[in-house]
Amino acid sequence: MKLELSNITVDVTDGGETRHILSGLDLVVEPGEVVAITGDSGSGKSTLVALAGLLRRPTSGSVILDGVDLASPSTSERDRTATRRREIGLVFQSSNLFPSLTAAEQLELVAHIDGRLDRDARARALELLELVGMGERANQRPGKLSGGERQRVALARALMNQPSIVLADEPTASLDAPRGREIMALLAESARVQGTSTLIVTHAPDQLSNVDRVVHLSGGQLVDRDLVGV
Secondary structure (H helix, E strand, C coil): CCCCEEEEEEEEEEEEEEEEEEEEEEEEECCCCCCEECCCCCCCHHHHHHHHHCCCCCCCEEEECCCCEEECCCCHHHHHHHHHHHHHECCCCCCCCCCCCCCCHHHHHHHHCCCCCCCCHHHHHHHHHHHHHHHCCCCCCHHHHHHHHHHHHHHHHHCCCCCCCCEEECCCCCCCHHHHHHHHHHHHHHHHHHCCCEECCCCCCHCCCCEEEEEEEEECEEEEHHHHCC
């Protein structure tokens, strides 16, 4: 599914003044494409992910999935939530795992919330954990896992409902460089195998070797960058 952000503007009020976070921003991520976003702290990268993930609405502009503008005032929050649950996988800097659930149960919970927890869902949970190298740790709770292992489980969880779009906001920030590169490689591999449109915010230029395109966010706008130059 294509992800398209068109003429996006986000304004916030700060000390009685209006501040422009994003200004007329355009971005398209094609199915199977992996796009990385770089930018200085406070440039609006996380805001952009929140918009694409239907976690907030822009001041103006369109967020289009499968030809439908989900930022339109006519689109209800109920419909946005249903689309997010069905079509979007989210990975954040913190793994946000439930401490009382095993790795497999973290994924099964996603299917349960969607009303689809059955034998096939349980099998898919184990397959995904194998995919991210966590098959042998499926019955371990987060307290027994390293930071890199927890992030691998979080990635598998984001893929559980076979999303059309994967959004990752600084997914490697808490990891060392080798483990960070592993997570980026897994995100890229998943995008190409499953055909997901994948958008990754990152602060680490040494982890960009697996992406298709890099865009830099500055002054509320995106600028394409040559991979050789990052």
